[in-house]
Amino acid sequence: MIKKVKSESVFLGYLFVMISTGIWSGNFIIARSLNQMITPVSLAFWRWFVAVIAILPFSFKALLLEREIIKKNLAYLSMTGLLGITLFNTLIYYAGQTTTAINLSLISITFPVFIIILSNLFYHEKVNQCKVIGIILVVAGVILLITKGDFSKLYGLNFAIGDIWMLVAAFTFALYSILLKRRPKNLSLWAFQSSLFILGFIFLLPFFILECIFHPIFEIHSGIVFSILYVGIFASLIAFILWNKAIEAIGPSKAGMVYYTMPLFSGLWSYFLLKENISPIHLYSVLLIISGILLSNYEAKGKK
Numbered sequence: 017m018i019k020k021v022k023s024e025s026v027f028l029g030y031l032f033v034m035i036s037t038g039i040w041s042g043n044f045i046i047a048r049s050l051n052q053m054i055t056p057v058s059l060a061f062w063r064w065f066v067a068v069i070a071i072l073p074f075s076f077k078a079l080l081l082e083r084e085i086i087k088k089n090l091a092y093l094s095m096t097g098l099l100g101i102t103l104f105n106t107l108i109y110y111a112g113q114t115t116t117a118i119n120l121s122l123i124s125i126t127f128p129v130f131i132i133i134l135s136n137l138f139y140h141e142k143v144n145q146c147k148v149i150g151i152i153l154v155v156a157g158v159i160l161l162i163t164k165g166d167f168s169k170l171y172g173l174n175f176a177i178g179d180i181w182m183l184v185a186a187f188t189f190a191l192y193s194i195l196l197k198r199r200p201k202n203l204s205l206w207a208f209q210s211s212l213f214i215l216g217f218i219f220l221l222p223f224f225i226l227e228c229i230f231h232p233i234f235e236i237h238s239g240i241v242f243s244i245l246y247v248g249i250f251a252s253l254i255a256f257i258l259w260n261k262a263i264e265a266i267g268p269s270k271a272g273m274v275y276y277t278m279p280l281f282s283g284l285w286s287y288f289l290l291k292e293n294i295s296p297i298h299l300y301s302v303l304l305i306i307s308g309i310l311l312s313n314y315e316a317k318g319k320k
Contacts, residue, residue, distance in 0.1 A: 029265025041281035043251035056109030066248025075210035100192035101216020107185035114178035128272035130190035150312025157304030
C-alpha cells in the first residue's frame with residue numbers, strides 16, 4: 017500500500033514538473049515578444065503583483081494561522097524569495113534585451129547541470145555513470161533541436177551581456193530549487209508560496225520605483241495586459257506551485273532533468289501558435305532528450 021502511494025506521488029511529481037515546464041516555455045516566448053514594449057523590471061514587477069493578488073484568496077487564511085512559523089523562518093524565506101522570485105525572471109527579461117533566442121535556449125540548459133552539482137554538494141547525491149550519459153544525450157538532443165542539425169550555427173554565435181545574465185539566471189534558479197528541499201515541514205505549501213511571492217515582490221518594489229522615475233511608463237494595450245496575466249497567473253502561481261510539489265515528490269535533480277524538455281514545449285507552442293513545421297530533426301531530438309531523461313533517472317530509482 018505504501019509502495020503504491022509512493023508510486024502515485026512519483027507519477028504526480030513528473031506530471032507536475034512537465035506541466036510547469038510547458039507553461040514556462042510559453043513565458044520565454046512572451047518575454048522575447050515584449051522586450052521592446054516594457055522594461056524587464058516593470059514586467060517582473062507587474063508579473064508578481066498579479067501573482068500576489070491571485071494567490072492571496074487561497075493562502076490568506078494559511079498566512080494568518082502560520083504567521084509565527086513564517087517569522088521564525090523569515091531569513092530562509094527571504095533568501096528563497098529573492099532568488100526564485102525577484103532575481104530569476106528579472107534576469108531572464110534583462111537577458112532577452114541583448115541576446116538572441118538561440119543563445120538563451122543554449123545557456124538555459126545549464127540549469128539542470130547546476131542542480132546536479134549543487135545537489136551533490138548539499139545533499140551528497142551521487143553523479144553516477146547513467147546520469148552522466150543521460151545528460152550527454154539530453155544536451156545532444158537540445159543542441160540538435162536548436163541548430164536543426166546544422167551544427168555550424170554554433171560557430172557563428174556571438175555572445176553578449178545578455179548571455180551572462182542568462183547564465184546567472186540559470187544558476188539562481190538552481191539555487192532556488194535546492195533551497196526548496198529545505199522548506200519547513202510545518203509550513204503549508206500555500207503559506208510558503210505566498211510568502212515567497214510577497215517577499216520577492218517587496219524586494220522588486222524599490223527598483224520599480226527607481227525605474228518609474230527615470231523611464232517613461234509603458235503604453236498599455238491588450239497584448240501587454242494578456243501577457244502580464246499569463247506570466248502572473250500561469251507562469252507564476254500555477255507553475256511555481258506545481259514545481260514546488262514536484263521537488264517534494266521527486267527531488268531537484270530529477271525535476272531538473274525533465275526541465276530539458278523546455279525546447280520541445282517551445283516547439284509545440286511554435287507549431288500551434290506560429291504554424292511552424294515539425295521536421296524529422298524534431299523527432300530525433302525528442303528521442304534523444306526523452307532517452308536521456310529516462311536513463312539519468314532510472315539508475316537513481318533503481319538504487320532506492
